[in-house]
Amino acid sequence: xxxxxxKLELASPQDVSGLEACFRSGRFSADAIVASxxxxxxxxxxxxxxxxxxxITFRRxxxxxxxxxxxxxAAIPMVWSGGCDGVIAPHVTIxxxxxxxxxxxxxxxxxxxxxxxxxxxxxxxxxxxxxxxAEGVRAAMRDAGIGDTREVHYVQTKTPLLTVDxxxxxxxxDKMVACKVQESSGISNGTSALGVAVGLGEIGMPRADxxxxxLDLYSTVASCSSGIEFARAQIVLLGNGAGAGGRYRIGxxxxxxxxxxxxxxxxxxxxxLELPERPRAEDLQxxxxxxxxxxxxxxxxKLKGRRQVMFNDSDVPYHxxxxxxxxxxxxxxxxxxxxxxxxxxxxxGPHGSGPVAAIVDVGP
Numbered sequence: 001x002x003x004x005x006x007k008l009e010l011a012s013p014q015d016v017s018g019l020e021a022c023f024r025s026g027r028f029s030a031d032a033i034v035a036s037x038x039x040x041x042x043x044x045x046x047x048x049x050x051x052x053x054x055x056i057t058f059r060r061x062x063x064x065x066x067x068x069x070x071x072x073x074a075a076i077p078m079v080w081s082g083g084c085d086g087v088i089a090p091h092v093t094i095x096x097x098x099x100x101x102x103x104x105x106x107x108x109x110x111x112x113x114x115x116x117x118x119x120x121x122x123x124x125x126x127x128x129x130x131x132x133x134a135e136g137v138r139a140a141m142r143d144a145g146i147g148d149t150r151e152v153h154y155v156q157t158k159t160p161l162l163t164v165d166x167x168x169x170x171x172x173x174d175k176m177v178a179c180k181v182q183e184s185s186g187i188s189n190g191t192s193a194l195g196v197a198v199g200l201g202e203i204g205m206p207r208a209d210x211x212x213x214x215l216d217l218y219s220t221v222a223s224c225s226s227g228i229e230f231a232r233a234q235i236v237l238l239g240n241g242a243g244a245g246g247r248y249r250i251g252x253x254x255x256x257x258x259x260x261x262x263x264x265x266x267x268x269x270x271x272x273l274e275l276p277e278r279p280r281a282e283d284l285q286x287x288x289x290x291x292x293x294x295x296x297x298x299x300x301x302k303l304k305g306r307r308q309v310m311f312n313d314s315d316v317p318y319h320x321x322x323x324x325x326x327x328x329x330x331x332x333x334x335x336x337x338x339x340x341x342x343x344x345x346x347x348x349g350p351h352g353s354g355p356v357a358a359i360v361d362v363g364p
Contacts, residue, residue: 002100002246003109004028005359007290007338010090013040013050014057019094023065028096030066035113035236037079037156037292038092039340044083044319046161046181051080051227058092077113077234079158081225081342086324087331091338093290093359095236102245107151109248109359110241112144116233119159121166125178125187127208133157133195133233140237141199145244149200152239153252153270154221154292154357157192159233161185161226187212188226190346192233196222197347215351221252222348223294223355238357247364248289252357254349257303258295258326261333267291267358281335288334289359296345297322298352319343 004027008018023030036058042050055078062073084090095111102108116136123129137155146152160166162177162184170177179187190212197203197219206217238250251270255263265279268288275283297318301308310321322343331337345354 001097002102002244003111003248004096004098004246005093005109005248005289007091007093009338010038010040010092013054016057016061019058019061020065022094028098030062031068032096032098033062033076033094034097034111035077035095036092037236037340038081039084039088039090040080040082041084041090042082044081046163046185046228048082048227051082052229054080055229075115077115077158077236079156079225079234079236080227080229081340083320083323085320086327087337088323088327088341089338093340100245102243104243107240107242107249108244108246109250110144110146110239110244112140112142112146112237114140114143114235116235118231119233120175121162121170121177122175124160124162124184125191125211127205127211129191130195130198130206130211133159133192134199136233136235137196137199137237140235144237144239144241146239146241151241152200152221152237153250154223154238154355155196155200155219156236156292157196157222157224157233158230159188159192159224159226160231161188161228163228185226186344186346189224189344189348192224193219193222193347196224212346215347218347218349220254220349221355221357223292223342224348225342247361248359249362250357250359252355255293255295255353255356257352258297258322259304259329260353261329264291264330264333264356267356268360271358271360272362273360281333284334287361288336289361290340291330291334292340292357293326293330293354294342294345294348295322295326295354296343296352
């Protein structure tokens with residue numbers, strides 16, 4: 001089935017006006033939506049309630065405008081990442097399926113969605129979580145109809161992190177958690193990225209002592225976020241499938257560091273859009289539909305050989321510095337501040353870099 005993609009600006013976390021305009025225009029129905037990935041304007045932390053508010057509001061809109069049950073809607077991955085630092089604009093990218101198809105010789109965007117088994121507090125940072133994510137990734141590949149892992153270009157997950165209550169729940173069951181609450185977002189992200197890598201066959205199953213320690217292990221396509229919204233992982237897998245139909249293709253590349261715009265343009269080229277040797281935003285001609293970036297600063301506190309001080313800032317967390325910096329550079333490169341940028345990229349690409357994925361309109 002063909003995939004339609006639309007990126008909608010958000011006036012607030014509960015703004016569904018753009019989504020409902022798509023319903024009214026007949027672009028797609030509420031029942032055709034299979035996933036969404038969005039940025040909200042909260043702090044991106046454990047107490048970022050803008051993600052939960054957006055999730056509740058968008059699921060209510062699908063219930064109001066469609067025929068699916070609450071249980072069916074609850075099974076739709078809606079990944080919300082908080083934190084629009086710097087110039088990043090709040091937005092959401094909606095993915096819908098339709099009955100279109102194309103010739104087998106033509107490869108177009110395909111999407112698969114899955115919800116993992118429940119991830120218990122004591123699973124975070126441990127092999128059990130890797131195994132649950134890996135199985136969910138395989139299920140998403142089957143849902144996408146993609147048989148070749150080389151055709152997978154982006155896997156977005158949203159996993160639970162620890163809270164005081166979930167740590168207490170584990171203790172009541174005589175279970176020990178692997179990290180502190182404040183560390184659990186990054187640990188959950190890193191463990192999930194290893195699960196993506198295992199599920200796609202990029203690496204073998206890591207040992208427990210390698211999780212979030214051996215940074216030579218990574219996925220080239222994983223973008224993993226965490227929050228308090230769910231106890232199961234939400235998984236969105238994007239790739240290209242023969243005969244899928246539609247107008248869109250996806251490609252990816254690895255950024256060498258947070259300012260590697262050659263990596264950004266490389267992902268666009270990999271998706272199928274021809275660019276000059278030294279591109280500018282104008283060269284995209286409005287054909288870049290959506291971009292997703294996972295990044296983090298190098299822990300040696302160096303960038304382009306120069307010392308960085310963001311790790312020493314006691315007022316602003318380093319990940320907010322990084323998100324704002326990457327957002328500014330990428331906005332200049334592509335001419336659009338509505339770009340999905342997420343930090344805490346442990347095991348997502350080589351350390352100090354990260355994957356970037358681009359969806360482009362290549363025509364019918």
